[in-house]
Amino acid sequence: MLPSNLLVVWKRKGEILPRYAKLSNVNLEVAGGLIEAYNEHVGEKKKILKAVVTDLENRGYEYRFVRGLALMLDRKGTFICNSKINPVDLRRKIFQATEKIGLPTTKEKRRKIIEAVAPEMALTTENFEEYLYADLDDELILEKFTPPSASELLEQYNLSLSQTLLFDSTELSFTASGNWQTLFYFVKKLGLIYEVYRDNGMWVKIDGPASLFKLTRRYGISIARLLPIIVANPVWMFNAKILWKYTNEICNFKIENQKQGALFKKPILPPVTYDSAAEESFARQFQAIKSGWTLKREPEPVPAGNQVIIPDFSLERAGVKIFLEIVGFWTEEYLFRKAEKLKHLEARMLLLVDEALACEKLTALEKRPQLNFIYYHDKIPLASILRYLETAFKVVKDREIKFLENLQVKFTEPVVSFDEFAARVGISTEAAKAVLAVNPPSGYIAMPNILVSKEKLIQINNRIEECLKRSGKLPLAEAIKVIEAEGVTDASWALTQLGYKIAWHGINSEKAMVSKPST
Amino acid sequence: MPHLWFDKGTILLKGEVGTPYGKWDPRSGCYRLKASYYKDALEYFKESKINYEDDVPNLPPLEQIKSNVELRGYQNKALDNWQRAGNRGVLVLPTAAGKTFIALKAIDLLRTQTLIIVPTLDLIDQWKKRVRECLGVEAGVIGGGEKAVRMVTVSTYDSAYSQAAQLGNKFMFLVFDEVHHLASPGYMQIGEMYIAPFRMGLTATYERSDQRHELLPLIVGDPVYSINIEELAGKHLSPYTYEKVSVELTPEEQQTYDEEMGIFKNYLRQRRIVLKSAADFQKFIMTTGRDPQAREALIARNRALRVAVNSESKLNLLAKRLDEYRDDKILVFTLYNDLVYAISRRFLIPAVTYQTPREERREILANFGNGKYKVIVTSQVLDEGMDVPDATVGLILGGTGSAREYVQRLGRLLRKKEGKTAKLVEIISKETVEVGISSRRRLKTREAS
Numbered sequence: 001m002l003p004s005n006l007l008v009v010w011k012r013k014g015e016i017l018p019r020y021a022k023l024s025n026v027n028l029e030v031a032g033g034l035i036e037a038y039n040e041h042v043g044e045k046k047k048i049l050k051a052v053v054t055d056l057e058n059r060g061y062e063y064r065f066v067r068g069l070a071l072m073l074d075r076k077g078t079f080i081c082n083s084k085i086n087p088v089d090l091r092r093k094i095f096q097a098t099e100k101i102g103l104p105t106t107k108e109k110r111r112k113i114i115e116a117v118a119p120e121m122a123l124t125t126e127n128f129e130e131y132l133y134a135d136l137d138d139e140l141i142l143e144k145f146t147p148p149s150a151s152e153l154l155e156q157y158n159l160s161l162s163q164t165l166l167f168d169s170t171e172l173s174f175t176a177s178g179n180w181q182t183l184f185y186f187v188k189k190l191g192l193i194y195e196v197y198r199d200n201g202m203w204v205k206i207d208g209p210a211s212l213f214k215l216t217r218r219y220g221i222s223i224a225r226l227l228p229i230i231v232a233n234p235v236w237m238f239n240a241k242i243l244w245k246y247t248n249e250i251c252n253f254k255i256e257n258q259k260q261g262a263l264f265k266k267p268i269l270p271p272v273t274y275d276s277a278a279e280e281s282f283a284r285q286f287q288a289i290k291s292g293w294t295l296k297r298e299p300e301p302v303p304a305g306n307q308v309i310i311p312d313f314s315l316e317r318a319g320v321k322i323f324l325e326i327v328g329f330w331t332e333e334y335l336f337r338k339a340e341k342l343k344h345l346e347a348r349m350l351l352l353v354d355e356a357l358a359c360e361k362l363t364a365l366e367k368r369p370q371l372n373f374i375y376y377h378d379k380i381p382l383a384s385i386l387r388y389l390e391t392a393f394k395v396v397k398d399r400e401i402k403f404l405e406n407l408q409v410k411f412t413e414p415v416v417s418f419d420e421f422a423a424r425v426g427i428s429t430e431a432a433k434a435v436l437a438v439n440p441p442s443g444y445i446a447m448p449n450i451l452v453s454k455e456k457l458i459q460i461n462n463r464i465e466e467c468l469k470r471s472g473k474l475p476l477a478e479a480i481k482v483i484e485a486e487g488v489t490d491a492s493w494a495l496t497q498l499g500y501k502i503a504w505h506g507i508n509s510e511k512a513m514v515s516k517p518s519t
Numbered sequence: 520m521p522h523l524w525f526d527k528g529t530i531l532l533k534g535e536v537g538t539p540y541g542k543w544d545p546r547s548g549c550y551r552l553k554a555s556y557y558k559d560a561l562e563y564f565k566e567s568k569i570n571y572e573d574d575v576p577n578l579p580p581l582e583q584i585k586s587n588v589e590l591r592g593y594q595n596k597a598l599d600n601w602q603r604a605g606n607r608g609v610l611v612l613p614t615a616a617g618k619t620f621i622a623l624k625a626i627d628l629l630r631t632q633t634l635i636i637v638p639t640l641d642l643i644d645q646w647k648k649r650v651r652e653c654l655g656v657e658a659g660v661i662g663g664g665e666k667a668v669r670m671v672t673v674s675t676y677d678s679a680y681s682q683a684a685q686l687g688n689k690f691m692f693l694v695f696d697e698v699h700h701l702a703s704p705g706y707m708q709i710g711e712m713y714i715a716p717f718r719m720g721l722t723a724t725y726e727r728s729d730q731r732h733e734l735l736p737l738i739v740g741d742p743v744y745s746i747n748i749e750e751l752a753g754k755h756l757s758p759y760t761y762e763k764v765s766v767e768l769t770p771e772e773q774q775t776y777d778e779e780m781g782i783f784k785n786y787l788r789q790r791r792i793v794l795k796s797a798a799d800f801q802k803f804i805m806t807t808g809r810d811p812q813a814r815e816a817l818i819a820r821n822r823a824l825r826v827a828v829n830s831e832s833k834l835n836l837l838a839k840r841l842d843e844y845r846d847d848k849i850l851v852f853t854l855y856n857d858l859v860y861a862i863s864r865r866f867l868i869p870a871v872t873y874q875t876p877r878e879e880r881r882e883i884l885a886n887f888g889n890g891k892y893k894v895i896v897t898s899q900v901l902d903e904g905m906d907v908p909d910a911t912v913g914l915i916l917g918g919t920g921s922a923r924e925y926v927q928r929l930g931r932l933l934r935k936k937e938g939k940t941a942k943l944v945e946i947i948s949k950e951t952v953e954v955g956i957s958s959r960r961r962l963k964t965r966e967a968s
Contacts, residue, residue: 057814058815091879094867095868095883096891097867098867099892102845103841103842103845103866103867103868103894104865104867105839105841110865110866113867132864133860191527193546194546195545208527209551210529210708212529212542212544212546213542213553213711216708217705306545306546340548
């Protein structure tokens with residue numbers, strides 16, 4: 001971030017943009033030249049660096065640009081005070097001496113005072129003059145300098161320039177391709193308030209508590225701090241309202257990755273580490289058991305009214321979706337707000353609440369239909385969760401079964417897959433099976449994954465008998481091939497259905513033989 | 520039952536009841552109020568006989584105050600007026616009229632959690648000291664890296680503003696020292712983000728050139744007492760004599776000055792620019808952002824001024840005067856930092872600028888106060904409520920124009936001693952009064968206020 005007197009903007013008809021430094025040859029040369037100058041003057045006074053900058057300015061480069069770059073380089077260096085003794089002590093000594101000896105109104109008197117004091121501090125008169133104000137900014141020595149590349153410098157400058165303009169912002173709307181967890185974490189941490197709306201994707205509008213009463217630049221600094229996190233995404237776009245103090249008008253500051261993305265260095269953000277080890281272990285345990293549910297960690301934020309919910313996990317099974325959150329430290333207020341948000345959603349959320357970390361008792365909340373609580377202590381109770389999921393799933397399944405039973409279905413194809421059928425009708429496979437396998441339509445036999453017409457089964461029977469007649473014996477593998485060629489996937493199930501016996505020789509299926517039972 | 524709590528500088532109100540002071544906030548799904556309406560909202564509930572639950576204040580514990588403040592006649596009158604205005608309002612009193620004591624007395628009377636807001640870190644030190652001496656309690660400090668909230672706490676305007684979200688519900692009484700600062704657009708929000716119903720503003724210069732002081736009654740209360748310097752002078756403050764001396768530049772200096780100023784004038788002539796007012800000058804400064812030639816002209820002008828400001832002959836005259844007044848306590852003032860250090864080096868006397876480390880600054884001012892140092896040179900106007908050591912002579916090194924505001928402000932710092940009247944001497948360069956300089960100074964003053 002830069003001081004506002006170094007901000008250079010382009011403003012027209014209510015639009016405002018920082019004057020970005022394109023990564024052009026000219027700019028790269030200026031940046032490169034400055035970096036080189038800093039490198040060359042390691043060990044020298046800051047005022048020499050300032051002279052280099054002044055020189056560039058006098059050669060006609062935009063002074064705010066040059067000074068901005070220099071300031072960024074200052075921050076990449078370490079400046080130290082070059083004095084063997086603390087200049088403050090030295091000054092105290094000399095000022096006291098002046099008071100005692102008398103104000104030096106001539107050069108001669110001045111020399112005498114210094115000659116009296118310098119040896120006391122074990123200094124020569126030259127040292128004395130040098131150290132007296134060695135702690136002033138101009139006199140500091142550039143001790144170390146870590147040079148960036150010219151393009152890095154320009155990219156950082158552009159980011160800083162944007163942040164500086166955002167100091168004067170009253171609000172910011174943005175959309176981004178990801179990183180939501182980090183973004184919302186910072187929005188909260190910086191004391192900002194957000195609202196979510198849809199406009200070609202999800203947009204987030206940000207301002208602060210007092211923005212409700214009047215336009216204020218008060219939250220500009222916090223908004224500026226959010227910028228690096230927004231532009232760290234591969235895709236982003238934002239629109240900030242800038243209250244331009246010089247003209248007292250509100251301007252739009254609008255940039256997006258497609259147009260300006262190349263001007264910024266993508267800051268590398270630390271990977272988001274999740275606060276609880278509980279989440280980690282829950283995910284691992286849950287995936288180890290084959291529950292039929294697909295567990296997704298940190299799914300996208302889910303808009304709920306003008307707020308969002310970012311659940312820890314989403315669980316999905318055959319079109320049924322349940323959000324799950326592991327709640328560490330909590331208050332009733334916190335859970336209350338969560339419930340308020342969930343009102344807008346049809347989704348259900350399961351909250352795993354650590355009893356040990358409670359700071360309030362839940363009273364009014366238990367009745368809320370959107371929220372379900374499972375309390376735990378120490379270990380996450382996998383069994384209770386599965387029971388809850390089963391129940392939740394059953395509710396949905398029952399509704400579908402009812403739907404299917406009322407649906408008059410007529411099949412014409414010889415083979416019907418439950419999966420395909422369920423997808424076609426828009427219900428879960430489980431519900432389809434529950435109806436069709438238990439009570440198959442007339443003329444059909446139910447197998448584990450399909451319905452097969454009786455005609456089809458007779459056809460298959462004929463083919464198997466042919467094979468047996470031809471060679472007297474039929475390996476299982478070959479029989480399966482024959483059956484699958486007929487479009488029936490549950491082959492061994494079909495064999496047993498037709499009364500064939502499978503003689504196993506060991507566990508190797510290649511040695512297993514199919515034979516017709518003696519009738 | 521409506522439930523109120525503090526949310527980052529505002530008050531949230533949950534419940535089915537609105538108030539005349541709140542506004543529905545769709546972002547949070549409840550009513551939101553400016554923190555400054557806290558007392559009004561509560562009164563509204565009480566009068567409407569609505570029960571409510573109040574979780575707004577989060578006050579530090581009360582401490583035992585032992586006050587030894589005795590007020591003078593006019594100070595008592597000022598405090599009286601303020602109390603009668605409902606413990607709100609602004610007191611306008613000249614520098615050195617003891618504003619601090621009136622505020623301390625008010626704290627003693629209210630005995631409530633108080634935040635004293637001041638413009639500078641120096642003033643924090645000074646108030647802290649006064650609180651200890653006069654009220655017998657340690658004051659908390661917010662600002663300059665410190666953050667301790669106590670019953671009586673002193674903060675800078677900057678910290679009071681930037682930390683309003685955390686501090687707004689911790690005090691019931693706000694004292695605004697140099698209250699004219701509060702009228703700036705940003706700081707105004709301090710008034711809105713704190714719940715404190717009792718407020719006192721102190722200043723010597725109520726009116727601002729931008730007229731924004733007219734907004735102060737909204738957040739602090741009306742001016743309730745005012746006394747001017749003439750009414751106090753002679754009795755409590757001292758008069759001084761004023762002398763203006765101009766010196767010629769040395770021939771070499773004059774030549775450089777003319778050359779550089781020539782570049783500047785040429786540019787103005789070519790572009791037909793006339794600089795008459797501060798606004799004209801500001802406009803010109805803005806062109807320097809776009810037009811490299813304008814910038815060159817500005818740089819040349821600044822070089823010329825630097826020559827005039829740092830003129831050798833001026834320093835020689837300064838040497839003479841310092842010698843002449845060697846028995847007095849002298850405050851040397853100039854706006855220019857470089858010159859401050861040049862003087863400090865040449866005469867080996869303490870310098871105070873914005874760059875001076877805080878500890879050293881404290882030490883220098885203390886030593887000047889107790890007489891260990893008899894001369895200091897500074898580029899900062901030390902009058903803003905600072906207890907500036909009673910100098911008997913003020914020496915101002917001007918640029919080319921006359922710095923009238925500074926003359927007046929510094930004049931007020933001077934004290935007479937043993938019947939000898941205080942002196943104020945302004946040293947400027949002759950025949951170099953230039954277009955633009957006075958307007959530039961006016962600009963500077965505005966920035967500083």
